[in-house]
Amino acid sequence: MSSANCLVTNDWICGEYLRSRQQELIDATVQHVWITTISVAIGLVIAFPLALLARRGRGFAGPVLGLTTTLYTVPSLAMFSLLLPLFGLSAGLVITGLVLYSLTILVRNILAGLEAVPEDAKEAARGMGYGPVRLLWEVELPLALPVLLAGVRIATVSTVALTTVGSIVGKGGLGNLIGDGVDTLFKAQVLTASVLCVLLAVVADLLLLGVQRLLTPWTRIRTPRAASAEAATAVKAG
Template identity: 50%
Template sequence: MAAVTDAAGNPWFSWDYVQSNASALLAALIQHVELTAASVLIAAVLAIPLGILAYRVSWLTGPILALSSVLYTIPSLGLFAVLAPFLGLYASTVVIGLVLYALLVIVRNTLTGLNQVPVEIRDAARGMGYGKLGLLTRIELPLSLPSIMTGLRIATVSTVAMVTVGSVVGGYGGFGELILEGFRNNFYKAQIMTATIATVLLALVFDLVLALLGRLATPWSRRRAS
């Protein structure tokens, strides 16, 4: 069946659309992947050290979580609308906005993972001569890695969805560009639905890849579960 149509004959899904617009869909996919990967990577580079800082310096925990929470609550359309006049209509503008949204989840999960390291394990490590740096890098961070990976997975899936809003910046929304174009083009349902399904599938693929990487990076957790 080539299409699922409504009474007006405007198809919700059409293989003809997919086949005839394969190049546009591929370009949107590449842009969506690039924006998502860049945003989550930069967010992780910023958020994981912030989570460690919040863990090590207790009086900074509140301010760091509060600031990242405030950034997360800013409406996405409003944030991009504010950033665009100052930073221009570039992919970097979208990435900056996406990074700000991803910070909270990664910071919070990093802090949670570090706080969940058993006290007796820390005490045993100190008894073996580990200093603060060694304790962090060889004991605390490895044991908190499952929580950090969970934060990365959540941040990545939400970033995949948020990339579509980047279309308001102009040309940098991945599948969001096709969705917006579909609305402008007499509510072209096949285009809207195809881009929406592609976004959901991309989020699932990212989540599965990160879940696999998490399992590979924490073999001890698999042995403990078995």
């Protein structure tokens, strides 16, 4: 009885809300995950060639980094309004906006990862007859993966949060429930959708961290010299 009454009393925590709106919560979460995944994937596909262009020299890096940074500073409502004539009230509107926002993080991290590749590794590969394309895919990209994947993690968590803004066109996943709950002062809906959004960001980050550790096992290997240095640092700090 008390569980059902929590809907009447409009409590923040309400088990009856979870039971009665289970499908609605699942649908909103699935939409949130779908929009986030598509946005980051498209952003990564676009960011990679832009990062390659930017590393060709300052003449390219300035415009590329400047443009992506400028896009990130545009308020989300203004961004969606500018894209509205092209996409209408559709998921494409939200996804395009999120892709543009992700570029500044992804381009910078891809560029940083590629530039951090040791020059001696590249010289050794060239000495073995590696051409530019083979050098990129077999040497530079694998060594840049830790920084690149760190950027993907940041972009994903950021996109999970920004997806909620898509509620202004009814394509915001859990943001739809948060917006409706705020408008109707439905406390249980606001809290539940907000918690799910946070959990979604945490789970996505942990999953990508697992992928990062799986693809870059060498980053977990410590040489005896590195271990000794860490121990010496700890002793000095103590």
